[in-house]
Amino acid sequence: MGHFRFLTAGESHGKGLTMVIEGLPAGLPLSEADIAPDLARRQGGYGRGGRMKIEKDRAEITAGVRHGRTLGSPVALWIENRDWVNWTEKMAVEPVETEIERVTRLRPGHADLPGTLKYGFDDVRNVLERASARETAARVAVGAVARRLLAEFGVEIRSHVLSIGGVEASVPDPIDWNAVEASPVRCADPVAAEAMVAAINAAKPDGDTVGGEIEVRAMGVPPGLGSHVHWDRKLDGRIAQAILSINAFKAVGLGLGFEAARMRGSRVHDVILPVDQWQGRPWRHATNNAGGIEAGITTGEDIIVRAAIKPIPTLAHPLPSVDLDTGEEVLAHYERSDVCVVPAGGVVAEAMVAIVLADAWLEKFGGDTLEEVRRNYEGFLATIGPRARSS
Numbered sequence: 001m002g003h004f005r006f007l008t009a010g011e012s013h014g015k016g017l018t019m020v021i022e023g024l025p026a027g028l029p030l031s032e033a034d035i036a037p038d039l040a041r042r043q044g045g046y047g048r049g050g051r052m053k054i055e056k057d058r059a060e061i062t063a064g065v066r067h068g069r070t071l072g073s074p075v076a077l078w079i080e081n082r083d084w085v086n087w088t089e090k091m092a093v094e095p096v097e098t099e100i101e102r103v104t105r106l107r108p109g110h111a112d113l114p115g116t117l118k119y120g121f122d123d124v125r126n127v128l129e130r131a132s133a134r135e136t137a138a139r140v141a142v143g144a145v146a147r148r149l150l151a152e153f154g155v156e157i158r159s160h161v162l163s164i165g166g167v168e169a170s171v172p173d174p175i176d177w178n179a180v181e182a183s184p185v186r187c188a189d190p191v192a193a194e195a196m197v198a199a200i201n202a203a204k205p206d207g208d209t210v211g212g213e214i215e216v217r218a219m220g221v222p223p224g225l226g227s228h229v230h231w232d233r234k235l236d237g238r239i240a241q242a243i244l245s246i247n248a249f250k251a252v253g254l255g256l257g258f259e260a261a262r263m264r265g266s267r268v269h270d271v272i273l274p275v276d277q278w279q280g281r282p283w284r285h286a287t288n289n290a291g292g293i294e295a296g297i298t299t300g301e302d303i304i305v306r307a308a309i310k311p312i313p314t315l316a317h318p319l320p321s322v323d324l325d326t327g328e329e330v331l332a333h334y335e336r337s338d339v340c341v342v343p344a345g346g347v348v349a350e351a352m353v354a355i356v357l358a359d360a361w362l363e364k365f366g367g368d369t370l371e372e373v374r375r376n377y378e379g380f381l382a383t384i385g386p387r388a389r390s391s
């Protein structure tokens with residue numbers, strides 16, 4: 001929608017990742033320490049490959065912040081690829097003398113075939129470098145900045161793993177978020193977490209990979225973000241686009257999501273009950289099957305997003321494929337790969353939800369300074385009580 005905008009640039013084995021963020025108000029406290037924890041969380045999770053032993057992601061703020069506060073100008077960030085030193089010739093910006101071996105054995109499930117066809121390349125590397133989920137490090141850094149804005153207003157965004165490799169977790173209520181952070185697979189159910197680790201361990205020696213499902217929750221979100229009036233202002237649609245844009249994400253649901261299709265209306269819809277007082281108003285939904293959004297607008301309940309992540313496409317025991325040069329049958333390309341990225345995927349999904357919410361926040365409460373945003377937010381909250389007219 002353009003109130004909080006960002007671009008990223010960078011190839012997986014190039015020098016690093018560049019981000020430019022536009023739309024932040026002036027006066028927001030922001031430091032590298034606000035970004036570092038999320039970058040570390042994205043690098044974790046059981047089942048990642050050799051690359052994560054090389055990288056130690058750190059986002060440097062190179063513009064838009066002075067003495068710890070945003071200036072209202074674009075914020076620029078930079079993350080170095082530590083692996084780049086091993087790829088200087090293969091990834092050189094200028095032409096090189098040596099002949100670089102091309103990648104031509106197409107990997108099913110990755111960008112290799114559609115990307116090379118679309119851009120007219122004879123070397124899959126020209127596509128895979130940018131298609132790589134290395135770019136999700138940049139999104140998590142941008143998401144941490146969005147999260148910093150939302151934190152000013154008490155909004156908190158978390159994720160946990162619902163399933164890996166067909167092993168399903170039970171979801172405790174309430175969720176112990178510290179336990180999720182301590183879990184090797186970011187799962188709130190310790191028994192299921194053990195079985196998930198076992199599923200990853202079982203897939204690895206087979207040269208295989210596993211996917212799974214994650215859930216993101218945004219807590220402390222006020223009613224009124226998004227809108228029902230146009231398709232591209234509906235917040236559920238904006239969240240779905242943001243989530244499905246993450247590498248390997250294949251399905252998304254709000255609240256009950258797919259489950260709602262199999263239930264009766266009387267069981268699905270969240271009845272509205274009078275209460276003494278809940279967040280400044282005398283009503284509250286009895287349940288939150290809608291996942292905090294009705295008609296594209298936040299209701300004030302937690303936003304709950306569930307998403308499915310496919311198994312990683314690059315297999316150590318490669319799948320049958322064809323060679324881009326000859327069209328002959330070959331096995332797909334393999335150098336190294338993650339076996340499972342479901343926990344990391346949850347962290348990336350948190351970042352995308354934070355970005356969409358920051359955008360919707362500035363759309364509704366936007367201002368040039370943080371204080372102006374705060375005034376607009378508080379002014380709106382003061383209007384959302386009962387509508388009885390005084391005569």
Ligand SMILES: Cc1cc2nc3c(=O)[nH]c(=O)nc-3n(C[C@H](O)[C@H](O)[C@H](O)COP(=O)(O)O)c2cc1C
Nearest residue numbers: 110111131132133247248312313314337338341344
């Ligand atoms: C955090 C993360 C790490 C990933 N690591 C790998 C990997 O090591 N090998 C691989 O083939 N795909 C990996 N992927 C998935 C591919 O990037 C993705 O499947 C590919 O870009 C094709 O896009 P699509 O699956 O969205 O259609 C990863 C995805 C995420 C979110």
Ligand SMILES: C=C(O[C@@H]1CC(C(=O)O)=C[C@@H](OP(=O)(O)O)[C@H]1O)C(=O)O
Nearest residue numbers: 051052131132133134137247336337338
């Ligand atoms: C670099 C990251 O993920 C990469 C995503 C990725 C892919 O194909 O998507 C392939 C792998 O890269 P490499 O071939 O260098 O091992 C992952 O490690 C990261 O998450 O930071």
